[in-house]
Amino acid sequence: MELKTAVVTGASSGIGAATARHLAREGYRVLCVARRADRIQALADEIGGMAVPCDITDEDQVQTLAQTVGDQLDLLVNNAGGAVGLEPVGEADLDAWETMYRVNVLGTAQVTKTLLPALEAARGTIVFVTSTAADGGYEGGAGYCGAKAAERAIVETMRLELFDKPVRITEICPGMVHTDEFSLTRFHGDQAKADKVYAGVAEPLVADDVADAITWMATRPRHVNIDRMTIRPRAQAAQFKVFRES
Template structure:
């Protein structure tokens, strides 16, 4: 049985990806900070829950020990956005947290699991964002963090060109999940809902999970370097139809 590790598996894209991979026969290690959620998810899908804060060296070391020496798929999904203030009003503590989770934490997990991925001739999927493409008003901190994560992807692909580990990236646009915008706006439900106000059929977490499954099940000689995925209503990062 092939194995997959999904970080940030307690909700949204991470939980949907864990469910999809498990449905396709993978043994899924569900990693996240919220133990109750991943334990429930792991029980549902026949996976393994691993409580893990990707900012904590000991937690990540325990994750690597738990999954063992053979990992076919790593989905680096943990991360997220915080705040939407212009640079001159930036809450730099939030910027630091975004960089720590999206970049440093992701690098920590990748480094810890790489020997097991190399042993398995595995594949890494980095869940970045269309925010990595360019800046937008209020997005400097998040765009910068995701651009840095993309730089890690691009560097790794060059550094590992002579190994059997595939390095891939999926860049979602507008995905309506239960927590992403709510977390970004500090629990402000009304403000979170306005992000998708009038947008017909934004993407769902299942749409992203479906595409991640497609990416990791291509023949080994096929590397999907980067997939940008948006709802039809989002023609570009700055141009969205609202009915």
């Protein structure tokens, strides 16, 4: 069987690292992409993949990534992103907003644009990891919700633009996922604030849950397109309604 190749951005931790592991078990040769070279090298060694240090907001580094990929790519998982801060608009840190937009939107667009010819050549699949934050605003979330909504606009637009091309455009929208770094990054390293996000939630999603869903989406028959999958823990009935044990 012909070996398939996947690129996973943001592969140094969390959902990205878990997805790389799941895809490797499915027989993909995985290019693990992130800024932290030591982490992705350890991951690549573990799964028999390749570490490609890359800041997706840097055009030259993305071009180097494309050269490493070559002429064909079966799967691109646009996972790199993240949230910074949780302030109301009246106290917004606009530098943080700019960072979120640059990574979640512009970086994702740059990687997708650059690798699209290789994806078309392989009749490939793109999985965008957005968020339930793209569904609507919540207090303190304007910057992140806006960035993820803009990323969703890329998904919806590309599906229309490539309707006659052999490339699948898919989106997964995780709700509450307990990973080591997402909330810690959001709260600038404040562990107490990060822990409070998941307080009382006995079984939030973990990275493996989302990675398992991404892998299922990517391995459907070619004619099957999973336009959008929302994945939440059972305890999260909606973005604003979560059951917490006392």
